[in-house]
Amino acid sequence: MIETFKPEDIINIRKDFPIFNNFDKLNGKKLIYLDSAATSQKPSVVIDALHSFYSKSNANVHRGIYTLSEEATIKYEEAHKKVAGFINAKSFREIVFVRNTTEAINLVAYSWGRKNIGKGDVIILSQMEHHSNIVPWQLLAREKGAVIKYTEIDDKGKLRIDKLENHLKEKVKLVAITQMSNVLGTINPVKEITSMAHKAGATVLIDGAQGVPHEPTDVQDIGCDFYAFSGHKMLGPTGIGVLYGKKELLNDMPPFLGGGDMIKSVSFEEARWNDLPWKFEAGTPAIAEGIALGSAIDYLKSLGMAKVKNYEKELAIYAMDKLRDVDSIEIYGPPAGERGGIISFNLKDVHPHDVASVLSSENIAIRAGHHCAQPLHDRLGVTASSRASFYIYNTIDEIDALVNGLKKARKIYG
Ligand SMILES: Cc1ncc(COP(=O)(O)O)c(C=O)c1O
Structure with missing residues (x-):
């Protein structure tokens, strides 16, 4: 049934x-x-989580040696663990809180992309991508002299896997594809695409903005290297999103933004980076929003x-x-x-x-x-x-x- x-x-x-x-x-x-698809409505549990944080637990995280700050830190870290469980990441260290899908993809383009993409390298997208999975790659391609290829769709709005196969014969470094089109409703076979791309030696990013809110998601089963999504499309607040990345890749990437919280130590000459995921969460994060995203996940799980x-x-x-x-x-x-x-x-x-x-x-x-x-x-x-x-x-x-x-x-x- x-x-x-x-x-x-x-x-x-x-x-x-x-x-x-x-x-x-x-x-x-x-x-x-x-x-x-633009943004979801919010259940009381999410609205209450925001209210409750500010009225009962508000303090900065990872800073104070006092009870309130310690409690805020525990709650904020727990939210990362809830997200990790929800998408079946191996560890909360693979879960970076960002503002939204757009920021998650820009983080990868800026940090992983600048290190790994060079002149003549090919980036494969599809014709059904949202601007946030196009423009960051155009910026990178322009800077590095890389080439973008768009996998075609057929007249029913489905991805032409045969065309993707052809593109994969080139010098492909990255395949970045949406899980579900925000226009056509097309659900792409992201597991199959990831496996094809990996065989061709490419890294894979899945834009899950319309994925994780709407279906069970298992990043280990998909096998992708990066997965990006927004809290506000899955009953959570605005201002909080997630980048999942495999630990080896995140460890190997330079920071995206520099500042407080993303360092272990700083001298006048240099800095050492913090452990994952904090290395990618510079400055005071969206604490209440992150915790409320955890409540949205509890709610979705209960359904x-x-x-x-x-x-x-x-x-x-x-x-x-x-x-x-x-x-x-x-x-x-x-x-x-x-x-x-x-x-x-x-x-x-x-x-x-x-x-x-x-x-x-x-x-x-x-x-x-x-x-x-x-x-x-x-x-x-x-x-x-x-x-x-x-x-x-x-x-x-x-x-x-x-x-x-x-x-x-x-x-x-x-
Ligand atoms: C498929 C897809 N990708 C990316 C985005 C961007 O999401 P955000 O505006 O939350 O960064 C959207 C938003 O509509 C989307 O539908």
Whole structure:
């Protein structure tokens, strides 16, 4: 039997999210939040963890020899351990807290990239990457004279593994690929890609911004060298994200930022680096946010990530079917059943901003624009799209409301 949530489970889950009680009324209409790929809503346990830290435990970490600071340090380190357990890293030393996915990828590009990438080396990305998994590599390639190759997608929005195989015959140093496209909903076979890339001698970074919030994640099973994700897309606060890196690689990399906390000792002449992961966490970190990310993980674990994955898939299947009732809609990405809970589309001759405004008048929140994936939109032959994305608190009724809202937009714009 497939593990999933029952309607009564979702009623209870929604009660855990204060926003659904507090932002309930726009012209008397309930909030329908379909933009979790941009950022998720937060459950009370996460909001309470922030409040509780500042009201009961606030002190800097790794500094004070007094009880409050020692307690804050223990909680902050425990949060690293929770993250390590959640993605099955070998040790919390492989878990670096950063601000978000973007910073995690920039850290790798700056530190690992500058040391390991040289003139003529090839970096493989894909046509479906978010700007944060493109621009850091463009900066690095420009500085080092490296070459970027984009693995093509097919017309269904799936990665062309045969094309990747061809690119891997070149002088490849790095493969950096998203686990799930934030536009197409395509789920990439990251384990297979990692194994192919390793055989070709390349290092592998997985952009897990849309991965770890939505499915069980095991970095050892995937086998990747780096894995990046953001707390705010998985029920956690903004300002906290994670870079997982294999210990040998992190040990071998120079620091990204210099300052307090990332050193063992400093003299007028030089400095010695701290142990992992602190070597990469310069300055006062996002302590409360890190601890609250730990609470988000506890919450997701209590729900069960297999259920999260299956439920979102069910919502996507239902939505793909219902959206076909809307006149002249073009949906991008793989067929229902082969994608996660993200659906991007266009209504013929209606700008996505107009679609989003009509939906907003119904208190339905979707994203409209290029979703930080302009090259992918070029590949699709459009400048922008509308995007609905689902999470654990969304319901079938909300998808029906989306479809009705789109029919209304169709009527208004002819
Ligand atoms: C696939 C993917 N990668 C990276 C990012 C960047 O995440 P952040 O803005 O939290 O750094 C996003 C955000 O939408 C994303 O969807």
